[in-house]
Amino acid sequence: MRTFAIAALAASAALSACSTTGGREEEADASDRAPYASTYAPRASTPTLIQNATVLDGAGGEFTDTDLLMRDGRIVQIGQNLSAVADATIVDASGRFVTPGIIDVHSHLGVYPTPGIDATSDGNEATQPNTAEVWAEHSVWPQDPGFERAVAGGITTLHILPGSANLFGGRGVTLRPVLGARTVEEMKFPGAPQSLKMACGENPSRVYGGRTSSPATGMGNVAGYRQAFAEAAEYNRRVQAHAESGEGDPPDRNLEMETLAGVLNGDILLQWHCYRSDEMATAIEISHEFDFEIAAFHHAVESYKIADLLAREGICSAMWADWWGFKIEAYDGIRENIPFVHAAGACAIVHSDSGVGIQRLNQEAAKALADARRAGLNISRGEAWTWLGRNPARALGIEDETGTLAPGMRADVVIWSRDPFSSYAVADAVYMDGALVHERGRRQPPYSDFELGQSYREGGQ
Amino acid sequence: MRILAALAFALALVAPAAAQTTLIRDGRVVTNTGAGVIENGDVLIVNGRIAAVGATLTAPSGARVIEAQGRYVTPGAFAAMSELGLNEISGSGAPDDASVEGELVSAAADVARAFNPAVSAVAVTRMEGVTRAAIAPSGTATMFGGRGALVAMDGGPDSIFRERAFMVLELGETGAERTGSSRAAMWPVLEAALRDAREYPGRYRSGQGGAVLNELDAQALQPFANGQGLFLVRMESAADIRRLIRFKRDNPQLRFVIHGGAEAWQVADELARSQIPVLLDPLSNLPDRFERLSARLDNAALLHRAGVPIGIAPAPGTVDAHQARLVLQLAGNAVANGLPWDAAFAAVTRGPADAFGVGDRLGRLERGYAADVVIWDGDPLEVMAAPTTVLIAGQEQPLSSRQTRLRDRYNPAGRR
Structure with missing residues (x-):
C-alpha cells in the first residue's frame, strides 16, 4: 500500500490543476454540449484524510490501520500514517471500515419510482418485443425519493435499466445518485457507456404470447434476437459503406437499429436478463453468430451451473444472494450462486433490482460470503467486496473511474460504522467524488421535492 | 387385523420420540423471559417440551447431550406472515393456492385446507432457524382476505397446529380498492358484513340473505x-390506524x-x-404507496x-412463499436502526406467538413450552450466522433442502 504514495502525488498534482477551473467535470461550453450528454458536476469538496480504517479496496484487498486521502474529487493516497495536506478535514475511522462506494448494476430507480402508481410506471415500453430505440434515461424521474435512500446505503453509482418485458428493452444509463438533481443529465456518469437491456426467458414470451403475437416461446425469443441482429448487421454495413464512399444518401436513421449497431460495434454494453443456464448458453451462441460481446447476465440465478463457461467467455453475472422460487426460472436458485461463480474465476456481481435491496447490498454480499465459507470455499472479505466494487464497475465499463480505492480513482468512498458484512453496519458517511453526500444522523429536509412539505417528514428521520 | 397393525406402527413412530430426553449444555441461552440471557446455560427437553432451563442442569440418564459450546441457544423464529406451503413456485402460471380468485368465497377461504408441508420452501426455511409460521392467502376479491393458519416447519403431516387462527381484513389502500375503490365505501361495508355474520344463520334461513356477504362468508366470519x-388488519397509514383504534x-x-x-x-x-x-417490516422506508408516505426505518424502535x-x-404486498427465512435479517436491521437486540429477537419469536394467541x-425457553430450540454459529440476527441445530417440538430437523442438494452437486470445493 505504501508504494501508492509516489503515484498518488503525481496524480494529485495533475488533478489539482483541474480544480482551478472550478471543479467542473466537463469544462466544455454548455452550448457545445452534445444533446443528452452528461452535465454532472461534483459537489464542492475539501481535502479529506480518513485515518486508521480497515480498508476493503474493492479489488480484493483488505488493509488494516490504513489512511485514505482524497482531494479535488480523487483519491490521492492510501497507506499507513499519511500526513494531512493543508486544510484537510481529518476523519478518525478507528474501528470502522472504508470501502469504495457501492455500484448497483441493476436498478429501476427513477423509471419505477416511488410512489408506485399507474402514472409513474415508466420502466417497460411493452408495446412490441423490440424497443431498442427507447432510452431508460428518458423515463428517469430525478426526484425519485429512492435515490436518497440508496445513497444512505452506500450507493454512489447505479445503472438504470428498462424492464424485462421485451426481447430488447432499450438503452440503460449509468447514473450518479445526485440528490436534488433537476435533470437526468445532471446525474449521468460522465463518459460511461450506455447499455442495451435484453431479456431471456419467461417474461417476453409471457407478455407477447399472451397477446398471441411473437414471441410466445423460448424458440420465438431466440428467433427474435437473431432476426434483429441480422438486420442490425445489414444496417451497420450500409451505414459504414456510405461513410466510406460518401456516395448517395445515407441510410434513413433508425433508432432501433442504432442501438443494436452500437452493440455490434462495442459502443453499447449488453446487459442481458437471463436466469437459466441453458438460456445463457444459447445467448452466448447468438453472440458468436453475430460477433458481439455480452457484458453481464442479470438475475443469473443458474450461473453456478455454467460458471466455467462464463469464466471462459469473460461474461459477468449479476446475482441476488438468495432470491428463488418466485417463478420456475428462479427455482434452482441457491445461496452459493455468487461464490461458486467467483470460485470459477468468473466475474461475480451482487445486484439489487429493488429499491429496498439497493439500500443494503453489503448484507447481500455478506450472506453470500458466509454461505461460501460453509460450503468450504476460502473467500476473504476483500475478495467479496469485488462483487460490489471492481466487478460491477467492469460490467458497466467504468472500472478505470470507480469501484476500487486506488490513487487517481474517483473518491467514491463509504465509511461504515463497523464491518459492513454485519446486519448492524450502517454507512456513517458517503463521499461521491470526494464530496460528503451523506452523513448518518444529519437532519435536513428531504432532497426530493415530492417529499418536501409533507408535514410528518419534516420531523426528520 | 390390518387396522391393529397400522395402529401399532403409528405408536411405534411416536413412542421413541415421546420418550426422548435431550440436554443442550453450555449455551448462551436467550430465554425471552424475565430470566433474560443465561450465559453457559442449559436447556433440558423431555417429550418435546422444555423441562428446565438453568445454569447447571444435570443430564438424566439416557439423555442425549448436545454441547452448545457457548453458542447462542434460542427459541425458534416465528415467521409472522408468509404464504409458505401454499405453492411450490409462486409465478409462471404454476398452481398457487395462496391467491384466491373470483367471487365465490373470500372470508371463507381457509389456508389450512391448502397447506402442503412437503413444499421445498419448508425445508429451506427451517434450516435457517424458522420453526413456526403464520400463513394466509395473498389476496381475495374482497376486503376479507380469508382465514390464516399457524404451522410448524417440521414438514410432517400434523404441521398445522392452529387452523382458522385469524381472519385477514384489508382496511388500507388494498381494502379500499376492493370495496368501491374508496375507504368511504369500505367501512360501511365492513359494518354491514359484521352484521351479516352476527345474524348468521337467521337472516340467510329466512330468505332475507346478507346485505353484503354470501352465506359461506357470513358463516366463516x-x-x-x-x-x-383475531382479525389481522392490513393497513399502513396513521389515518387508517386512528380509524381502527x-x-x-x-x-x-x-x-x-x-x-x-x-x-x-x-x-x-x-x-x-x-x-x-403491530406486525411491521423494519425495511419499509420508501413512500412506495401513498399510505406509506411517512414510512421510516426506526418505526420498530419508536413503537417499542x-x-x-x-x-x-414482511410488509403487505411483499409477503411471499419462499423468503420467510429472512425475518432474522429484518430483525437485525431493526437493531441497526435503534431497536434493542432483545426486543428485536423477541419480535421474531415471542412477539408473533403472543400476537397470535x-x-x-411458543416463543420462550421456559418450562412447559414447546421445545422449538435453535443453536446458532453466531448472533442469530447477523446475516452471516446460521443454525447448527434446529429442534421442533424436541425433534432434531435435517439441515438440508433441495437447495443444499443443488449446492452439493455443483460445489467447486468438491463436496458431493
Whole structure:
C-alpha cells in the first residue's frame, strides 16, 4: 500500500490543476454540449484524510490501520500514517471500515419510482418485443425519493435499466445518485457507456404470447434476437459503406437499429436478463453468430451451473444472494450462486433490482460470503467486496473511474460504522467524488421535492 | 387385523420420540423471559417440551447431550406472515393456492385446507432457524382476505397446529380498492358484513340473505365478528390506524393485530394505550404507496419505546412463499436502526406467538413450552450466522433442502 504514495502525488498534482477551473467535470461550453450528454458536476469538496480504517479496496484487498486521502474529487493516497495536506478535514475511522462506494448494476430507480402508481410506471415500453430505440434515461424521474435512500446505503453509482418485458428493452444509463438533481443529465456518469437491456426467458414470451403475437416461446425469443441482429448487421454495413464512399444518401436513421449497431460495434454494453443456464448458453451462441460481446447476465440465478463457461467467455453475472422460487426460472436458485461463480474465476456481481435491496447490498454480499465459507470455499472479505466494487464497475465499463480505492480513482468512498458484512453496519458517511453526500444522523429536509412539505417528514428521520 | 397393525406402527413412530430426553449444555441461552440471557446455560427437553432451563442442569440418564459450546441457544423464529406451503413456485402460471380468485368465497377461504408441508420452501426455511409460521392467502376479491393458519416447519403431516387462527381484513389502500375503490365505501361495508355474520344463520334461513356477504362468508366470519377470533388488519397509514383504534373503542369485543403499520410510529402512544400489536417490516422506508408516505426505518424502535407490542413480518404486498427465512435479517436491521437486540429477537419469536394467541406455549425457553430450540454459529440476527441445530417440538430437523442438494452437486470445493 505504501508504494501508492509516489503515484498518488503525481496524480494529485495533475488533478489539482483541474480544480482551478472550478471543479467542473466537463469544462466544455454548455452550448457545445452534445444533446443528452452528461452535465454532472461534483459537489464542492475539501481535502479529506480518513485515518486508521480497515480498508476493503474493492479489488480484493483488505488493509488494516490504513489512511485514505482524497482531494479535488480523487483519491490521492492510501497507506499507513499519511500526513494531512493543508486544510484537510481529518476523519478518525478507528474501528470502522472504508470501502469504495457501492455500484448497483441493476436498478429501476427513477423509471419505477416511488410512489408506485399507474402514472409513474415508466420502466417497460411493452408495446412490441423490440424497443431498442427507447432510452431508460428518458423515463428517469430525478426526484425519485429512492435515490436518497440508496445513497444512505452506500450507493454512489447505479445503472438504470428498462424492464424485462421485451426481447430488447432499450438503452440503460449509468447514473450518479445526485440528490436534488433537476435533470437526468445532471446525474449521468460522465463518459460511461450506455447499455442495451435484453431479456431471456419467461417474461417476453409471457407478455407477447399472451397477446398471441411473437414471441410466445423460448424458440420465438431466440428467433427474435437473431432476426434483429441480422438486420442490425445489414444496417451497420450500409451505414459504414456510405461513410466510406460518401456516395448517395445515407441510410434513413433508425433508432432501433442504432442501438443494436452500437452493440455490434462495442459502443453499447449488453446487459442481458437471463436466469437459466441453458438460456445463457444459447445467448452466448447468438453472440458468436453475430460477433458481439455480452457484458453481464442479470438475475443469473443458474450461473453456478455454467460458471466455467462464463469464466471462459469473460461474461459477468449479476446475482441476488438468495432470491428463488418466485417463478420456475428462479427455482434452482441457491445461496452459493455468487461464490461458486467467483470460485470459477468468473466475474461475480451482487445486484439489487429493488429499491429496498439497493439500500443494503453489503448484507447481500455478506450472506453470500458466509454461505461460501460453509460450503468450504476460502473467500476473504476483500475478495467479496469485488462483487460490489471492481466487478460491477467492469460490467458497466467504468472500472478505470470507480469501484476500487486506488490513487487517481474517483473518491467514491463509504465509511461504515463497523464491518459492513454485519446486519448492524450502517454507512456513517458517503463521499461521491470526494464530496460528503451523506452523513448518518444529519437532519435536513428531504432532497426530493415530492417529499418536501409533507408535514410528518419534516420531523426528520 | 390390518387396522391393529397400522395402529401399532403409528405408536411405534411416536413412542421413541415421546420418550426422548435431550440436554443442550453450555449455551448462551436467550430465554425471552424475565430470566433474560443465561450465559453457559442449559436447556433440558423431555417429550418435546422444555423441562428446565438453568445454569447447571444435570443430564438424566439416557439423555442425549448436545454441547452448545457457548453458542447462542434460542427459541425458534416465528415467521409472522408468509404464504409458505401454499405453492411450490409462486409465478409462471404454476398452481398457487395462496391467491384466491373470483367471487365465490373470500372470508371463507381457509389456508389450512391448502397447506402442503412437503413444499421445498419448508425445508429451506427451517434450516435457517424458522420453526413456526403464520400463513394466509395473498389476496381475495374482497376486503376479507380469508382465514390464516399457524404451522410448524417440521414438514410432517400434523404441521398445522392452529387452523382458522385469524381472519385477514384489508382496511388500507388494498381494502379500499376492493370495496368501491374508496375507504368511504369500505367501512360501511365492513359494518354491514359484521352484521351479516352476527345474524348468521337467521337472516340467510329466512330468505332475507346478507346485505353484503354470501352465506359461506357470513358463516366463516361469524366467530371473528363475535370476538372469538383475531382479525389481522392490513393497513399502513396513521389515518387508517386512528380509524381502527376508534372502531375498536366502539367494538371492544373485537380483537385486532395490525399487519403493515408503516406510519404506526405517528400514533404510537394511542396504539400503546389500545395494546393493538403491530406486525411491521423494519425495511419499509420508501413512500412506495401513498399510505406509506411517512414510512421510516426506526418505526420498530419508536413503537417499542412507546410500549406497543410488535412482531416483524414482511410488509403487505411483499409477503411471499419462499423468503420467510429472512425475518432474522429484518430483525437485525431493526437493531441497526435503534431497536434493542432483545426486543428485536423477541419480535421474531415471542412477539408473533403472543400476537397470535399461542404465547403460552411458543416463543420462550421456559418450562412447559414447546421445545422449538435453535443453536446458532453466531448472533442469530447477523446475516452471516446460521443454525447448527434446529429442534421442533424436541425433534432434531435435517439441515438440508433441495437447495443444499443443488449446492452439493455443483460445489467447486468438491463436496458431493
